[in-house]
Structures are given as structure tokens and as C-alpha cells.
Amino acid sequence: MNIVRLCERTSKFGIYIAFILLCVVLSILSPYFFTVKNIVNILNQVSIIGIIAVGSTIVLISGGLDLSPGAIVAVAGVMAAHFGHPGQYPIIVPITVAVATGLAFGAVNGVLTSLGKIPPFIVTLGTMTIGRGLALLACDGMQVIDLSERYISLANSEIFGIPILIILFALVFAVFQFVLTKMRFGRHIYAVGGNETASHVSGLNVNSIKIAVYMLAGALAGFGGLLLSSRTVVGSPIAGQGYELDAIAAAVIGGTSTTGGVGKLTGTIIGALMIQVISNGLDMINVPSYWQQIVKGSIIILAVFIDMRSRNKG
Amino acid sequence: MVEKSCLLKMEGVSKSFPGVKALKDVTFTLNRGEVHVLMGENGAGKSTLMKVLAGLYNRDAGRILLNGHDVAFHSPSEAIAAGISMIHQELMPIPHLTVAENIYLGREPVTFLRTIDRRKLEAMTRELFERLHLNIDPWSIMKDLSVAEMQMVEIAKATSWNSDIIIMDEPTSAITDQEVENLFRIIRQLKNEGSGIIYISHKMDEIFEIGDIITVFRDGEYVQTCPIKGLERSRLISMMVGREIQDIFPKTECAIADTILEVKDLTLPGIFEKLSFQLHRGEILGIAGLMGAGRTELVETLFGIRKKSEGRIIKDGKAIIITSPSDAIANGFAIVSEDRKDVGLVLKMSVGRNLTLTTLKNYTFWGQFMQEKREHVSIQDQIRRLSIKTAGEGQQVSTLSGGNQQKVVIGKWLLSNPDILIMDEPTRGIDVAAKAEIHKMICSLACEGKGIILISSELPEIIGMSDRVLVMHEGQITGELGRNDFTQECIMHMATGQCLED
Ligand SMILES: Nc1ncnc2c1ncn2[C@@H]1O[C@H](COP(=O)(O)OP(=O)(O)OP(=O)(O)O)[C@@H](O)[C@H]1O
Numbered sequence: 001m002n003i004v005r006l007c008e009r010t011s012k013f014g015i016y017i018a019f020i021l022l023c024v025v026l027s028i029l030s031p032y033f034f035t036v037k038n039i040v041n042i043l044n045q046v047s048i049i050g051i052i053a054v055g056s057t058i059v060l061i062s063g064g065l066d067l068s069p070g071a072i073v074a075v076a077g078v079m080a081a082h083f084g085h086p087g088q089y090p091i092i093v094p095i096t097v098a099v100a101t102g103l104a105f106g107a108v109n110g111v112l113t114s115l116g117k118i119p120p121f122i123v124t125l126g127t128m129t130i131g132r133g134l135a136l137l138a139c140d141g142m143q144v145i146d147l148s149e150r151y152i153s154l155a156n157s158e159i160f161g162i163p164i165l166i167i168l169f170a171l172v173f174a175v176f177q178f179v180l181t182k183m184r185f186g187r188h189i190y191a192v193g194g195n196e197t198a199s200h201v202s203g204l205n206v207n208s209i210k211i212a213v214y215m216l217a218g219a220l221a222g223f224g225g226l227l228l229s230s231r232t233v234v235g236s237p238i239a240g241q242g243y244e245l246d247a248i249a250a251a252v253i254g255g256t257s258t259t260g261g262v263g264k265l266t267g268t269i270i271g272a273l274m275i276q277v278i279s280n281g282l283d284m285i286n287v288p289s290y291w292q293q294i295v296k297g298s299i300i301i302l303a304v305f306i307d308m309r310s311r312n313k314g
Numbered sequence: 315m316v317e318k319s320c321l322l323k324m325e326g327v328s329k330s331f332p333g334v335k336a337l338k339d340v341t342f343t344l345n346r347g348e349v350h351v352l353m354g355e356n357g358a359g360k361s362t363l364m365k366v367l368a369g370l371y372n373r374d375a376g377r378i379l380l381n382g383h384d385v386a387f388h389s390p391s392e393a394i395a396a397g398i399s400m401i402h403q404e405l406m407p408i409p410h411l412t413v414a415e416n417i418y419l420g421r422e423p424v425t426f427l428r429t430i431d432r433r434k435l436e437a438m439t440r441e442l443f444e445r446l447h448l449n450i451d452p453w454s455i456m457k458d459l460s461v462a463e464m465q466m467v468e469i470a471k472a473t474s475w476n477s478d479i480i481i482m483d484e485p486t487s488a489i490t491d492q493e494v495e496n497l498f499r500i501i502r503q504l505k506n507e508g509s510g511i512i513y514i515s516h517k518m519d520e521i522f523e524i525g526d527i528i529t530v531f532r533d534g535e536y537v538q539t540c541p542i543k544g545l546e547r548s549r550l551i552s553m554m555v556g557r558e559i560q561d562i563f564p565k566t567e568c569a570i571a572d573t574i575l576e577v578k579d580l581t582l583p584g585i586f587e588k589l590s591f592q593l594h595r596g597e598i599l600g601i602a603g604l605m606g607a608g609r610t611e612l613v614e615t616l617f618g619i620r621k622k623s624e625g626r627i628i629k630d631g632k633a634i635i636i637t638s639p640s641d642a643i644a645n646g647f648a649i650v651s652e653d654r655k656d657v658g659l660v661l662k663m664s665v666g667r668n669l670t671l672t673t674l675k676n677y678t679f680w681g682q683f684m685q686e687k688r689e690h691v692s693i694q695d696q697i698r699r700l701s702i703k704t705a706g707e708g709q710q711v712s713t714l715s716g717g718n719q720q721k722v723v724i725g726k727w728l729l730s731n732p733d734i735l736i737m738d739e740p741t742r743g744i745d746v747a748a749k750a751e752i753h754k755m756i757c758s759l760a761c762e763g764k765g766i767i768l769i770s771s772e773l774p775e776i777i778g779m780s781d782r783v784l785v786m787h788e789g790q791i792t793g794e795l796g797r798n799d800f801t802q803e804c805i806m807h808m809a810t811g812q813c814l815e816d
């Protein structure tokens with residue numbers, strides 16, 4: 001009886017348990033894994049993809065799908081870098097440019113999916129491809145280099161000894177967690193994703209909610225692009241390859257439903273960490289990189305499988 | 315008549331869900347050639363027991379004997395193979411497939427190339443429909459059907475297996491008298507062929523007409539089994555709810571005041587044209603009609619769910635424009651829709667979240683920031699007021715019993731405190747006791763000076779509750795009757811389009 005109850009309780013936390021287990025295994029295999037330095041390193045590396053995954057999560061919850069973040073990262077990074085050369089513009093300009101680029105992409109995604117009624121997979125596949133082209137066009141296929149100190153410090157400084165990326169990630173998480181759980185808009189996102197017709201009949205403006213969600217996700221991807229260009233000290237048109245899939249994977253591993261209406265940001269964080277820890281850990285125990293991809297893919301499927309099994313019990 | 319031999323016996327069946335014991339040690343027996351009615355309040359465990367029998371849920375304890383053999387089904391297909399088919403309370407069509415494909419899903423006739431033999435499929439469906447006197451095109455897409463038509467298709471599907479046992483979980487919740495009669499004819503035929511039928515319904519008249527024997531559950535427990543012949547209604551009700559209920563239609567007369575709503579020349583192309591009517595404060599306006607008469611379409615158009623091509627809506631003397639549900643809500647309208655699963659509820663959300671969905675703004679400051687404590691108080695009030703049976707406001711609404719889900723839809727719209735309340739089959743699937751409560755609530759809302767539009771396929775409900783009745787037939791208003799004039803015959807006459815001139 002008690003065991004049954006224990007299982008019931010823990011089943012909710014399936015993914016957390018899987019994550020902890022993974023960490024334990026890696027700590028045993030490599031003594032270096034569980035050190036402050038490595039943990040900070042992992043967190044630092046997960047931050048940018050984590051910020052983007054927050055956007056992907058809210059899009060998924062609203063019943064949509066966004067394949068464009070990776071391309072937005074590239075466009076926004078290149079555009080921002082153009083305004084990031086030493087002694088030209090104040091730092092607020094490249095920041096605004098990056099975020100505005102993301103917002104614009106998001107607006108197109110949102111309008112075409114909601115008002116245009118085109119399936120999100122198609123729309124965002126299109127904007128992803130367009131974005132990749134625009135990124136190359138915006139810099140003639142050449143990386144944008146020669147960035148200002150201030151620009152570089154956006155992603156490469158520390159506050160009270162904590163890398164700034166980690167702090168930014170924590171802030172983004174906190175803000176969006178608040179939006180999703182404590183604001184009316186957040187409630188609307190879940191409702192629209194859960195049942196569009198019922199939401200419409202209940203008086204929600206479904207289209208504007210969807211557009212807003214895509215715009216937020218775009219803005220986050222644009223911001224992520226800015227940070228990535230700062231971190232790598234270059235605005236690269238091929239940056240962010242595959243980020244959209246990592247972001248979606250993080251959300252789904254964390255329990256967000258691909259059919260909408262269900263999901264939690266805390267889960268997404270765990271999902272993103274899981275992906276990062278797997279690569280980090282496999283590096284650490286010297287698994288060759290070809291194998292890493294195979295192992296990573298398998299662990300993602302396994303994690304979601306365990307999670308779904310524990311959910312559907314009863 | 316086939317000899318009454320025991321077909322099915324369930325003993326000591328128990329089933330728990332997180333937070334509730336849905337079934338506690340219940341017993342149920344079914345004989346050949348018998349219609350066994352299963353009754354009980356909303357959330358008594360009727361559907362749960364049937365789902366255990368049909369292989370959808372695993373039981374925690376107990377035995378099921380089918381023709382004397384111990385069985386346990388782990389999936390619906392196993393149950394069907396053993397001769398048990400079920401009409402579910404919640405319709406489960408595959409929306410983008412055709413009617414014929416829905417019925418013969420997974421057992422489509424195939425040609426020698428293993429492609430679907432469409433001609434044969436059509437012939438099979440037509441034959442089935444003929445037997446059931448159904449007039450639905452086998453090739454229409456499921457999602458284009460009305461709820462009533464979908465229910466008829468589900469009934470057709472369940473009978474198409476030629477099962478020994480047919481479970482009917484509230485098969486008539488959305489269909490009108492005409493189809494009910496048709497269904498009863500089918501049931502009698504099945505009975506004579508020796509099938510056993512388990513019939514769940516909250517409609518007393520039906521039960522007394524079609525049932526042979528009745529079993530009552532209360533709160534997941536077996537109460538009693540007895541023959542229906544000679545059973546008193548009042549005794550049945552007290553068996554079910556543990557107390558007496560005076561009046562299911564506690565109509566209170568209240569002052570009917572000035573016009574609150576005037577609809578002029580409302581047109582929805584292809585469905586109805588130039589409909590005009592008025593609604594007064596304090597009035598309950600019933601709309602009667604047969605399946606496909608356009609009643610639901612009428613109120614959906616009024617509410618802005620469907621786009622009208624023409625027509626004016628005047629509220630309190632002022633012309634208003636409604637192009638979407640949010641306009642309607644802003645103008646004080648509310649609609650308890652017929653289809654709770656697709657239109658009424660967000661099934662993936664909790665009971666509480668569903669209750670406050672339309673009125674969320676009232677629990678915020680600056681329009682956005684949730685005040686969860688105040689929201690919680692409202693939710694708890696509403697759960698109590700409608701006696702919604704739930705393990706807590708956080709329970710996912712899809713796991714409530716059908717009747718309790720319906721109460722959530724009603725509760726959600728009552729919270730919006732509307733001036734004009736449209737109710738399309740509001741008591742669908744709701745038990746007698748709760749029905750009486752909801753009727754009382756509707757009356758007291760009318761007495762507060764609100765205008766109420768009531769659509770119901772149950773004529774007694776229309777007759778018992780309305781002050782005035784509009785009768786519709788094929789998109790037209792064929793009659794209007796005042797409270798002193800309406801009788802069942804009179805309404806039926808108008809609903810079938812035979813105008814009554816006297
Ligand atoms: N999947 C589930 N998860 C949790 N609780 C459930 C689930 N299914 C049913 N329940 C609970 O079990 C109880 C019995 O439900 P059931 O659907 O059998 O009632 P019912 O007698 O069919 O009622 P109604 O007349 O309203 O259809 C209810 O309290 C319901 O909330």
C-alpha cells in the first residue's frame with residue numbers, strides 16, 4: 001500500500017528522478033563531473049538554449065510549434081553584430097535590433113498560423129528557411145567580426161562571481177514562470193492550447209493570444225542570438241544550427257505536450273539540463289562524438305518513454 | 315422469446331482512482347433478452363463499471379463471469395471479440411473520417427488488392443442504416459454531423475457488431491423523441507434476438523418504457539436490484555438519492571417585464587432565413603424542434619459563433635453588434651453549449667480553471683495579475699452550489715463523470731452573471747436531483763429579471779420550464795405557443811412541419 005502510494009507520488013516526478021539518476025551515474029563514472037566548476041560550466045552552456053526553450057515551451061503549450069528559433073538566432077546575431085562594432089552605437093542599439101528581429105519573425109509566424117490558418121509546421125519551416133537565407137544575405141555570407149568590449153561582455157562577464165548568462169537565464173525563467181502561473185495571459189495560453197473552440201466561445205481572443213505567444217518566442221530567440229554572438233565574439237550566419245530541435249526536445253523531455261494545453265517551465269529546465277549533462281558527461285568519460293549523438297538520441301526517447309508510462313498509470 | 319439465461323455476472327467489483335473510490339464491491343447481473351437499467355446519481359460509478367466490463371479500465375478487485383466463464387478484458391477489442399459492445403457517454407468519433415469509415419473502422423471490407431472496397435462499405439452501411447431507419451449519408455464527414463446525428467451513428471456502430479451484450483451509456487442524451495422511439499424499436503428487436511442490454515439513463519420516462527429490471531448505485535456502492543414493473547417513481551428516486559424530490563420542474567411564476575432582446579431577420583445561409591423573435595426580462599423562452607431543425611445553429615449565430623449574413627440584434631432597445639463570442643459576452647450573453655466536450659470545456663484543464671475561464675478578468679488586478687485566493691473562493695462556492703462531485707478543484711475535468719462535467723459548463727456561465735442566458739440542452743446527462751436543482755436555479759435567474767433561452771430535446775423539460783415556446787422546423791419558426799396553450803401533441807405537430815390552424 002505504502003509502496004503503491006510512493007510510486008504514485010514519485011510518478012509525477014519521473015523526469016526529475018531520471019535526471020538525478022543520470023547525474024549519480026556520471027558522478028560515479030567521472031570524479032570531475034560533480035564539481036562546482038563543472039556544474040557552473042554546464043549551467044553556463046545550457047543558458048542560451050534554455051532561454052530559447054522557454055519560448056518553444058510556451059508555443060507548444062499554446063498548441064503551436066516553432067521551427068524557426070535556430071534561424072532567428074543567426075539573423076538576430078548577425079544583425080546585432082552589425083551594430084556592435086567598437087565606438088559606434090550604444091549597447092542598447094544591438095540589443096534592440098536583436099530582439100526586434102525576433103519579434104518580427106514571431107509576428108509573421110503568429111499571423112500566418114492564426115489568421116492565415118496555415119499549419120505551424122509549414123509556416124515555421126518556411127520562416128526557418130527564409131531566416132537562414134536572410135542571415136547569409138545580411139552579411140554577404142561572411143562572419144561579422146570586430147565587436148566592441150561592451151558587446152562581448154554581454155555574455156562573457158560575471159556578477160558576484162556568477163556568469164552573467166546563468167543570471168539572464170534565471171531571470172527569463174522567473175519572468176515567464178510568473179507569466180504562465182500568475183497572469184491571466186498565462187492561463188489563456190493553456191486554454192487556447194487545450195481547446196481552441198472552447199476558448200473562443202469563452203470569449204478569448206484566440207488569434208491575438210497565438211500571435212503574442214509566437215512573438216514572445218521570437219523575441220527570446222532573438223535575444224538568444226544576441227547572447228550567442230557575444231559569447232562566440234562573432235556574428236555568424238550559420239549560428240544556432242539545430243537549436244530549434246534541441247529547444248523542442250528540452251520542452252518535450254520536460255513533459256510539455258506536443259498537442260498543446262499541457263506543460264511546465266520547470267520541466268523544460270530539467271529537459272535542457274538533461275541534454276546538456278548528457279553531452280558534458282559523455283565528453284567527460286571520453287565517448288567519441290559520433291557515439292555521443294547516438295546515445296543522446298536514445299536517452300531522449302527513453303526519458304520521454306519513462307515519463308509517459310508513469311503518467312498514464314491508473 | 316428466448317429463455318432468460320444468465321449472460322453476465324459481475325461480483326465484488328472495485329475500482330479506485332486517485333482521490334476517489336469509484337466502485338466499492340458492486341454486483342451486477344444480466345440475463346439474455348433483458349434490458350437491465352443501471353441508475354444512480356452523477357458520479358455514482360455507472361460509467362466506470364461499464365468501462366471495466368468493456369475492457370477500458372482494469373478492475374482492482376472482483377470477478378466477471380461471462381456465460382459462466384471468468385473473464386478479464388484488457389482492451390476494448392478483447393471485449394468486442396467476446397461479444398460486448400458499448401455506446402459511450404462521451405461520443406468518440408474520428409472527426410475527419412466519413413460516417414461509413416467510422417462505423418467499420420478496423421474491419422473495412424477489402425478488395426483482393428487489400429484496398430478498401432468502397433462499394434461494399436457503402437452497401438453495408440446503407441443496409442445497417444436501413445435496419446435502423448436512419449437517414450444519414452454514409453459518406454458525410456463525421457465532424458459535419460450534429461451531436462444528435464453522431465449519437466445515432468454511435469448507436470448504429472454498437473449494433474453492427476451483433477454482440478450478445480450491448481452497453482448503452484446515456485444513448486439518448488442528445489437525440490429527440492423521434493429518434494428515441496426508433497432506438498427503442500431497435501432495442502426490442504435486439505432483445506427478441508436474445509441479446510442483453512445494459513441501459514444507463516437519467517430520463518425516468520424512458521426507463522419505465524424500455525426497462526425490464528433496474529439496479530441502483532449510490533456513491534460507488536450497490537443499492538438494490540428490482541423489476542421495473544410496479545416500481546414507483548418516487549421510490550426509485552429515493553433509492554437513488556436517499557431522499558424524496560418534490561418536483562423536477564419547480565416552475566415559479568415571475569413577472570415578465572419589458573423586452574430585453576429583439577432579433578430581426580437573422581439569417582444563416584443554408585440553415586435558416588429571416589428569423590425574428592423577442593425575449594423579455596423574467597421570461598424563459600423554450601425552443602423546440604426535431605433533430606436538424608436549426609435550433610443550435612440559431613443560438614450559435616446569436617452568440618457570434620457562426621457568422622450571420624443578415625439580421626439585427628437589439629438589446630434593451632439598443633442595436634448591438636455581435637461578430638464573435640467575446641462581443642456577445644461583453645453584451646451580457648452567456649451560452650451553455652450543447653457539445654460540452656468540444657465547445658464547453660477545456661478537457662485538459664482542471665475543474666477550477668474551467669469554471670473561471672470566461673470570468674478570469676474579475677479575479678485580477680490591472681486586468682492581468684491573478685488574485686488566486688479570490689478565485690479559489692468563487693470556485694469553491696460554485697462547486698458547492700452545483701454540488702459538483704470532484705476530488706478537488708485541481709482535478710482534471712476530463713476525469714469527472716459526464717453529469718458533473720455538464721455542471722462545470724453551467725457553473726462557468728453562471729459565474730459570468732449574464733443578462734441573457736442561452737442554454738442548449740443544459741441538463742444533458744444530469745441526474746434527477748441535480749436537474750431539479752438546476753431548474754430551480756434557472757427559475758430564480760428569470761425572476762431576477764434575466765432573459766433565458768432554453769433548448770431541449772426533452773419535451774417535458776420545455777413544457778415544464780418555459781413561459782413561451784417557439785417551435786422550429788427545417789430552419790423556420792413554425793409556431794409560437796403561450797404557457798397555457800402548449801401540449802406535447804401540439805408542439806410535436808408544429809415540429810414536424812404540419813401547421814396547426816385553429
Ligand atoms: N479517469 C478517472 N480519473 C479519476 N477519477 C475518475 C476517472 N473516471 C471516473 N472518475 C471518478 O469516478 C467517479 C464515478 O464516475 P462515473 O463516470 O462512473 O460516474 P457515472 O455514474 O457514470 O456518472 P454520470 O451520471 O454523471 O455519468 C466520479 O467521482 C469520477 O470523478
Ligand SMILES: [Mg+2]
Pocket residue numbers: 360361362403483715716717
Ligand atoms: Mg457516466
